[in-house]
Amino acid sequence: MPDVYREIILELEKRKIADARTIGPFYISSMATHMLNIANQTKRIYTEGGLPANLRQHILYVAPPGFGKSYYVKQFLEHEDYSLLKGVSSFPAFFEGSMTEAGLIGSIDPAQPGQPPRKMYGLAGGEGSNAIVGMEEFAAITNSMVQDYNAGLDTALLTMLDSGIVNKRLRNGDLKYTSNMTWWAGTQPARFDLSSGLARRF
Numbered sequence: 001m002p003d004v005y006r007e008i009i010l011e012l013e014k015r016k017i018a019d020a021r022t023i024g025p026f027y028i029s030s031m032a033t034h035m036l037n038i039a040n041q042t043k044r045i046y047t048e049g050g051l052p053a054n055l056r057q058h059i060l061y062v063a064p065p066g067f068g069k070s071y072y073v074k075q076f077l078e079h080e081d082y083s084l085l086k087g088v089s090s091f092p093a094f095f096e097g098s099m100t101e102a103g104l105i106g107s108i109d110p111a112q113p114g115q116p117p118r119k120m121y122g123l124a125g126g127e128g129s130n131a132i133v134g135m136e137e138f139a140a141i142t143n144s145m146v147q148d149y150n151a152g153l154d155t156a157l158l159t160m161l162d163s164g165i166v167n168k169r170l171r172n173g174d175l176k177y178t179s180n181m182t183w184w185a186g187t188q189p190a191r192f193d194l195s196s197g198l199a200r201r202f
Contacts, residue, residue: 059202093131105125125177139187
């Protein structure tokens with residue numbers, strides 16, 4: 001069986017990535033707990049208070065410009081052919097820009113004549129529900145929280161990153177699901193808002 005940790009570190013060094021043995025292990029650890037968490041939600045390998053524990057390790061790399069925040073996420077996620085996780089079936093991976101609440105969590109379209117309301121799952125409940133999702137600048141999503149159409153994004157994001165449970169009630173119905181999405185992002189210190197409780201999710 002291949003030593004995945006060693007192979008990834010060697011590949012990062014082969015690509016001449018700075019601090020591969022210092023920063024790389026955080027991403028490798030997050031990959032491991034991502035897979036363990038998916039298994040734990042059904043097999044109950046480890047529980048807390050009788051409930052299956054959520055074992056994901058989200059990463060928020062806080063550093064000044066030029067210290068590799070975006071570079072590391074791109075090495076693992078962005079490029080369709082050359083990023084480390086692209087094409088690996090056991091690690092669905094997405095690289096995103098900014099997102100609205102509907103794009104991340106989902107929405108419900110009004111009922112049409114003779115048809116029930118249609119549930120539209122966002123990335124967290126659809127194709128990205130078991131994925132590692134990267135974002136170049138996390139401020140892109142925190143800045144969008146102040147828009148009127150994203151009024152519930154901060155609460156939904158906090159819950160999704162913490163327990164994975166999404167419970168959103170709308171006029172046309174409700175969306176309920178559990179997301180195993182693991183989030184990787186970077187941000188500059190001056191853009192990092194600690195007031196909403198996001199800090200302890202990473």
